[in-house]
Amino acid sequence: MVVTAHVGDFSPDISLTGDIEAQVQSDISFRVGGRIVERLVEVGDHVTPDQVLARVDGKEQRIDLDTANATLASAQAQLQQNEAAYRRQKTLIATNATAQSSLDTAQENLSISQATVAAATAQVSQAREQLGYADLRAGVAGTVTSRSVEAGQVVQAGQTVVSIAQDGPRDAVFDVYQAVINKPPGSPVIDIALVADPKVTTTGTVREVSPIVDASKGTIRVKIGLKDTPPAMSLGTAVRGRASLAPKRRVVLPASALFIWHSKPAVWTVAADTRKASPHEVTLDRYTTRSIVLSAGVEDGDIVVTKGGQLLRPGQTVETVEEQHQ
Numbered sequence: 001m002v003v004t005a006h007v008g009d010f011s012p013d014i015s016l017t018g019d020i021e022a023q024v025q026s027d028i029s030f031r032v033g034g035r036i037v038e039r040l041v042e043v044g045d046h047v048t049p050d051q052v053l054a055r056v057d058g059k060e061q062r063i064d065l066d067t068a069n070a071t072l073a074s075a076q077a078q079l080q081q082n083e084a085a086y087r088r089q090k091t092l093i094a095t096n097a098t099a100q101s102s103l104d105t106a107q108e109n110l111s112i113s114q115a116t117v118a119a120a121t122a123q124v125s126q127a128r129e130q131l132g133y134a135d136l137r138a139g140v141a142g143t144v145t146s147r148s149v150e151a152g153q154v155v156q157a158g159q160t161v162v163s164i165a166q167d168g169p170r171d172a173v174f175d176v177y178q179a180v181i182n183k184p185p186g187s188p189v190i191d192i193a194l195v196a197d198p199k200v201t202t203t204g205t206v207r208e209v210s211p212i213v214d215a216s217k218g219t220i221r222v223k224i225g226l227k228d229t230p231p232a233m234s235l236g237t238a239v240r241g242r243a244s245l246a247p248k249r250r251v252v253l254p255a256s257a258l259f260i261w262h263s264k265p266a267v268w269t270v271a272a273d274t275r276k277a278s279p280h281e282v283t284l285d286r287y288t289t290r291s292i293v294l295s296a297g298v299e300d301g302d303i304v305v306t307k308g309g310q311l312l313r314p315g316q317t318v319e320t321v322e323e324q325h326q
Contacts (some may be wrong), residue, residue: 001307002270002320003253007300010250010293012286015242017195018174020233022165023207023225026140030056031133033156036149041162043147047138053162054149058134065127072120079113086110142166143235170229172204172239175219187244190224195238202228250285251294254306254323258282258292267298268305268312270320277305277312 034056041053089106092098142164149161172192194200207225214220224241226233233239257267261279268277282297298304305312306323 001323002303002305003257003323005251005253005298005300005302005304007249007251009247010252010285011244011247012288012293013242013244014180015240016174016176016180017238017240018172018224020226020229020235020237020239021171021173021223022142022145022167022235023169023171023223024166025145026142026164026166027160028053028136028138028162028164029158029160030054030136030155031157032056032058032061032130033154033159034058034060034134035154036151039147039149039151041144041147043144045144046142047144047164048141049138051138052135053138053144054136056134056136056155058131061127061131061134065124065131068120068123068127072117072124075113075116075120079110079117082106082110082113136161138164140164140166145235165235170226170233170235171207171223172226172241174222174224174241175214175217176222177219178213191242192224192226192233193240193242194230194232195240197232198240200230200232202226202230202233248285248295251298251300252288252291253294253298253304255287255290255292257304257306257309258284259309267294268309269298270303270305270318272303275317275319277316277318278314 036054037057038055039053040055041047041051047053086103086106086109089098089103093100093103144162145165146163147161149155149159155161172190188205189203190205192202192204204224204226206222208223210221212220253267258265259268259279260266261281264281265284266279266281269280270277280297280302283295285293285295287293303320305318305320308318312318
């Protein structure tokens with residue numbers, strides 16, 4: 001049984017499984033430290049920008065606010081005294097009942113008091129703002145993907161409390177072997193389908209390729225920005241990405257044509273004129289489910305044996321039957 005070899009464009013498909021992730025993920029943390037008295041969200045909850053996620057006791061912040069208010073009250077009282085003193089000196093200077101130096105001193109004290117009140121007012125505003133930080137607000141709209149604290153736990157300012165996958169564009173994320181990265185697809189468009197329901201599909205393009213190779217897997221993380229995100233492709237769902245590599249001139253033969261000759265891959269060919277069989281070493285490009293893809297060793301139009309090769313010897317004359325190879 002034989003087939004006639006044909007050299008043509010071969011575009012192998014690459015199919016990988018990944019999952020859906022948000023393009024932007026935010027780690028949310030308190031701006032002040034303290035003991036958490038309440039945690040108000042769970043993983044999977046959808047939150048709005050102004051929604052409170054957790055609270056710390058805020059005791060230190062309330063003390064700071066009370067201190068700032070007391071300082072402001074004291075500064076305001078001193079300002080009132082200095083204003084009265086300045087008005088008296090201004091009245092007396094009109095009748096030459098006081099020296100100019102006394103008026104200058106009163107005016108200087110008034111200016112100092114006004115600056116002190118302004119500084120104390122700013123401190124009150126800052127202390128009130130710090131107290132507001134005792135309520136942790138999302139700041140963005142999205143879905144809670146993880147949390148790292150519980151009520152009663154003491155946290156520091158800047159310590160991640162929850163992570164939020166922001167609403168908006170989504171990525172299909174794949175761990176790709178480096179050998180595939182080195183063979184870019186023929187088209188920039190990647191087909192994405194839901195693993196649980198292949199009828200749910202969309203397309204995307206490569207948005208980001210990590211420069212770091214995962215040491216444990218030997219893979220590189222690739223993010224495909226989705227053009228549209230079907231509702232069924234929620235965060236974390238498994239998807240399959242499919243792309244065709246750039247076409248190359250190759251010969252595709254049935255896998256049954258391959259055998260080993262002198263420890264190297266080879267196929268039997270039959271001369272069209274003499275009908276004699278001879279082995280030819282070949283260069284394998286890749287395997288598919290039922291075929292072999294050759295990059296060298298077979299020319300266009302060669303007659304290649306697909307069945308019965310185990311019975312052949314070099315130079316043997318054979319009768320052949322053409323096989324219909326798909």
